[in-house]
Amino acid sequence: MITYYAYPKCMTCRKGKSWLEQNKVEFNEIHIAENPPTKEQLAQMYQASGLELKKFFNTSGLVYRSLSLKDKLSTMSEDQQLELLASDGMLIKRPLAWDGKKVTLGFKEADYQNSWL
Template sequence: MITYYAYPKCTTCRKAKSWLEKNSVDFQEIHIADNPPTKEQLAEIHKASGLELKKFFNTSGLVYRSLSLKDKLSTMSEDQQLELLSSNGMLIKRPLAWDGKKVLLGFKEADYQNNWL
């Protein structure tokens, strides 16, 4: 089963959810703003992804910009970045989907097809 972190008002999240439903993929949806992943969950997801941690930040979001994170991330430790991400789900690039092994950030139909069909 896929754990699917999304924000209901996000167009990209709605497209991804629609794709999952249309393709009968078993998933559990979690409202990313109300219930962001914990620091420990994010550390596990980050490790599984093989991506740089900065890829997990929603760089186009209002919270990211209001905190001037573009200038601050490079000086923050991984632990500090994980703490920050877990403190506010709106800082996390969405949707965030993972099945315990594979992690997808954002929505690209080809990536979803290659990983979950």
């Protein structure tokens, strides 16, 4: 079962959800702003993803820009970055899908086909 962190008003999240439904993939949707993943969950996802931690940030979001994170992330420790991500779901790139082993950030149909079918 996939845990699908999404923001209901986000068009990309809606596209990902629609793809999962059309392909009959079981998932549990969680409102990312109301219930963001914990620091520990984010650390697990980060380790499993093989991606740079900065890829987990929603760089086009208002919160990211208002905190001037573009300039600050490089000076922050991994622990500080995970703490920051867990503090505000709107900082996390979405949708974020996770099954305990694999993780996808954002919605790209090819990534979903490779990961969730």
